Amino acid sequence: MHNEYYKVLIYCVFYQNSICLKNKRTSMKTFNPKLIMIDLDGTLVDSVPDLAYCIDELMKAMNRTPWGEFKVRDWVGNGVLKLVERSLTGELEASVNKQDFDKAYSIFLELYSINTSVRSCLYDGVKEGLDYLKRQGYLLGCVTNKDEQFTLPILKDLDIFNYFGLVISGDTLVKKKPDPLPLLHSAEFFNIPPQDCLMLGDSISDVIASRVAGFEIICMSYGYNHGKDIQDVNPDLVIDSMIELKDYL
Numbered sequence: 001m002h003n004e005y006y007k008v009l010i011y012c013v014f015y016q017n018s019i020c021l022k023n024k025r026t027s028m029k030t031f032n033p034k035l036i037m038i039d040l041d042g043t044l045v046d047s048v049p050d051l052a053y054c055i056d057e058l059m060k061a062m063n064r065t066p067w068g069e070f071k072v073r074d075w076v077g078n079g080v081l082k083l084v085e086r087s088l089t090g091e092l093e094a095s096v097n098k099q100d101f102d103k104a105y106s107i108f109l110e111l112y113s114i115n116t117s118v119r120s121c122l123y124d125g126v127k128e129g130l131d132y133l134k135r136q137g138y139l140l141g142c143v144t145n146k147d148e149q150f151t152l153p154i155l156k157d158l159d160i161f162n163y164f165g166l167v168i169s170g171d172t173l174v175k176k177k178p179d180p181l182p183l184l185h186s187a188e189f190f191n192i193p194p195q196d197c198l199m200l201g202d203s204i205s206d207v208i209a210s211r212v213a214g215f216e217i218i219c220m221s222y223g224y225n226h227g228k229d230i231q232d233v234n235p236d237l238v239i240d241s242m243i244e245l246k247d248y249l
């Protein structure tokens with residue numbers, strides 16, 4: 001990731017927020033996309049119960065204290081590699097001893113491969129929301145920072161895989177969100193200009209990726225945003241359930 005570039009962008013997003021009225025749920029804005037790219041963790045799926053279970057089992061295996069769901073929730077959204085790093089340091093951004101990391105990462109991958117969708121579930125309104133979008137004829141894709149080996153089983157186990165014409169996981173391309181590449185690649189794949197594309201997400205990474213790619217962005221209020229209110233980074237709209245999309249599309 002080009003750190004300086006994103007620092008400037010994050011500054012712009014916050015600056016924009018400070019001079020704009022926040023987009024309340026009563027917004028009159030409507031959206032007219034052809035393609036909708038939808039985030040996985042924190043938007044479609046509440047995946048924290050499985051992730052926290054695996055992190056806690058990992059901590060026990062390494063003779064450390066388990067963190068619990070409440071803490072792990074704030075660490076999700078930048079891929080499982082970052083999640084394992086965060087669980088070893090207790091910080092969002094901190095360097096990890098390579099030997100500890102390699103050991104922890106291989107234990108975690110093994111745990112998560114058999115616990116991808118044991119405790120995870122769709123949020124209320126997701127199935128109805130996806131059915132609505134499909135009926136209305138929108139092109140749909142899923143874009144996540146989760147690795148493909150976990151993304152595909154979750155989508156299939158929770159019976160939503162067939163809604164999507166494209167699935168881009170964290171390791172599908174050379175860069176993941178907040179880089180705009182996954183969104184730009186999706187727009188190109190469906191041959192839709194970015195200005196006719198909408199992202200549905202839950203985190204600052206989704207907002208930054210959308211802004212840089214030129215997508216509109218609607219965020220879910222219930223997702224994972226490192227413990228911060230997603231409204232603070234000024235997405236075009238914040239909603240509480242995918243069912244509400246009917247009011248804005």
Ligand SMILES: O=C(O)COP(=O)(O)O
Nearest residue numbers: 041077078079144145146
């Ligand atoms: O952090 C992850 O593994 C995935 O997060 P995302 O689906 O919200 O992109």
Ligand SMILES: [Mg+2]
Nearest residue numbers: 039041042202
């Ligand atoms: Mg997310």
